[in-house]
Amino acid sequence: QQQVKQSPQSLIVQKGGISIINCAYENTAFDYFPWYQQFPGKGPALLIAIRPDVSEKKEGRFTISFNKSAKQFSLHIMDSQPGDSATYFCAASQYGGSQGNLIFGKGTKLSVKP
């Protein structure tokens, strides 16, 4: 049973545009929601993470929006660049980032066209 649902499966955005990836979760005990970026042949790398006590977190061009009542969170990439082309995974954990296991979504393959 998938506990984190991610959409869309793939996304094509023009350079300079906004990329938006959405995730929904089921387990209300989750308390840590990270986004990972993965390039081909590489392991996932943490991009940005949020906890349910805030509704938004911004780091540079990357923003997480979190809606606790709807059990949804999303990643916004502003001014998307060709170098952002990668697969993005949302995840959730019940015990924080380092001790608990992460439940990953199925991923979104982002292509940013020049």
Next chain:
Amino acid sequence: DAGVTQSPTHLIKTRGQQVTLRCSPKSGHDTVSWYQQALGQGPQFIFQYYEEEERQRGNFPDRFSGHQFPNYSSELNVNALLLGDSALYLCASSLWGLAGVGELFFGEGSRLTVL
């Protein structure tokens, strides 16, 4: 500062064989987690080791076993390989004491192909 290192990077096995994958955590980290990533899917949690003990386990059969050594490095063993075990196996390290504020650092993985 070396990150998470995994070996081997690629390997091919046949059904029924056994495989051992190795992981060295990022310097200063004491916790190792293993994930399986099938092609086109997100990583799935296998288990986590801290203080040489399995602390958490995902929904994987007993054919999957692990070990952590005193130097914090870890091994993942898979017995009686099935075709469905073909995947990228990712090791991630972290610091147990930073629960709730720390992050997982992933290695580049070991690509296992079962024929």
